Amino acid sequence: QKEVEQNSGPLSVPEGAIASLNCTYSDRGSQSFFWYRQYSGKSPELIMSIYSNGDKEDGRFTAQLNKASQYVSLLIRDSQPSDSATYLCAVNPPRNDYKLSFGAGTTVTVRA
Amino acid sequence: DVKVTQSSRYLVKRTGEKVFLECVQDMDHENMFWYRQDPGLGLRLIYFSYDVKMKEKGDIPEGYSVSREKKERFSLILESASTNQTSMYLCASSPTGGTGNTIYFGEGSWLTVV
Numbered sequence: 001q002k003e004v005e006q007n008s009g010p011l012s013v014p015e016g017a018i019a020s021l022n023c024t025y026s027d028r029g030s031q032s033f034f035w036y037r038q039y040s041g042k043s044p045e046l047i048m049s050i051y052s053n054g055d056k057e058d059g060r061f062t063a064q065l066n067k068a069s070q071y072v073s074l075l076i077r078d079s080q081p082s083d084s085a086t087y088l089c090a091v092n093p094p095r096n097d098y099k100l101s102f103g104a105g106t107t108v109t110v111r112a
Numbered sequence: 113d114v115k116v117t118q119s120s121r122y123l124v125k126r127t128g129e130k131v132f133l134e135c136v137q138d139m140d141h142e143n144m145f146w147y148r149q150d151p152g153l154g155l156r157l158i159y160f161s162y163d164v165k166m167k168e169k170g171d172i173p174e175g176y177s178v179s180r181e182k183k184e185r186f187s188l189i190l191e192s193a194s195t196n197q198t199s200m201y202l203c204a205s206s207p208t209g210g211t212g213n214t215i216y217f218g219e220g221s222w223l224t225v226v
Contacts, residue, residue: 104154
């Protein structure tokens with residue numbers, strides 16, 4: 001079982017819609033969770049971090065964490081063509097030597 | 113803003129050559145990382161350093177070595193490049209302590225081994 005799993009997509013959504021991305025992780029003691037956005041040919045950039053159960057909102061992005069079910073999700077509201085990218089879920093496992101485990105990413109395409 | 117700089121963005125090397133990839137960060141971060149990213153395989157950790165002269169193997173260290181002589185600089189070395197090392201290499205850094213261990217990436221180095 002992979003440490004962090006994501007649906008690879010592609011996920012295609014119309015402009016203005018909500019894009020919903022899901023991520024599950026295997027290590028129940030994980031404490032820190034991150035979403036990175038990666039445009040084609042570019043490096044990943046951090047867009048959200050979440051540490052507690054519940055929702056965390058930042059602009060059009062909402063991260064949701066459910067530790068009991070071991071999943072973290074990212075919602076992108078009012079999706080724009082500029083949101084077209086690959087979104088990487090990352091988890092800090094409890095053995096914690098400051099490494100992150102990354103999912104393979106979900107590719108999102110926002111069609112105008 | 114955190115700045116992680118990878119000096120070589122695009123390289124083409126021959127099989128068997130020794131390759132150096134350099135990375136510098138300007139935020140006084142303790143931790144530095146080298147990842148490679150390949151289609152369908154995601155990000156894989158090659159090596160990690162949590163202090164000067166300290167290093168730990170990641171998930172795929174074979175064929176690679178690293179050097180960290182100064183806190184801000186972390187080098188990845190391919191002792192004898194092979195075609196299966198053609199990839200995008202990402203350097204990253206993160207602080208120690210606090211919450212989150214947020215990792216910041218450099219712009220990436222595209223290596224082609226022919």
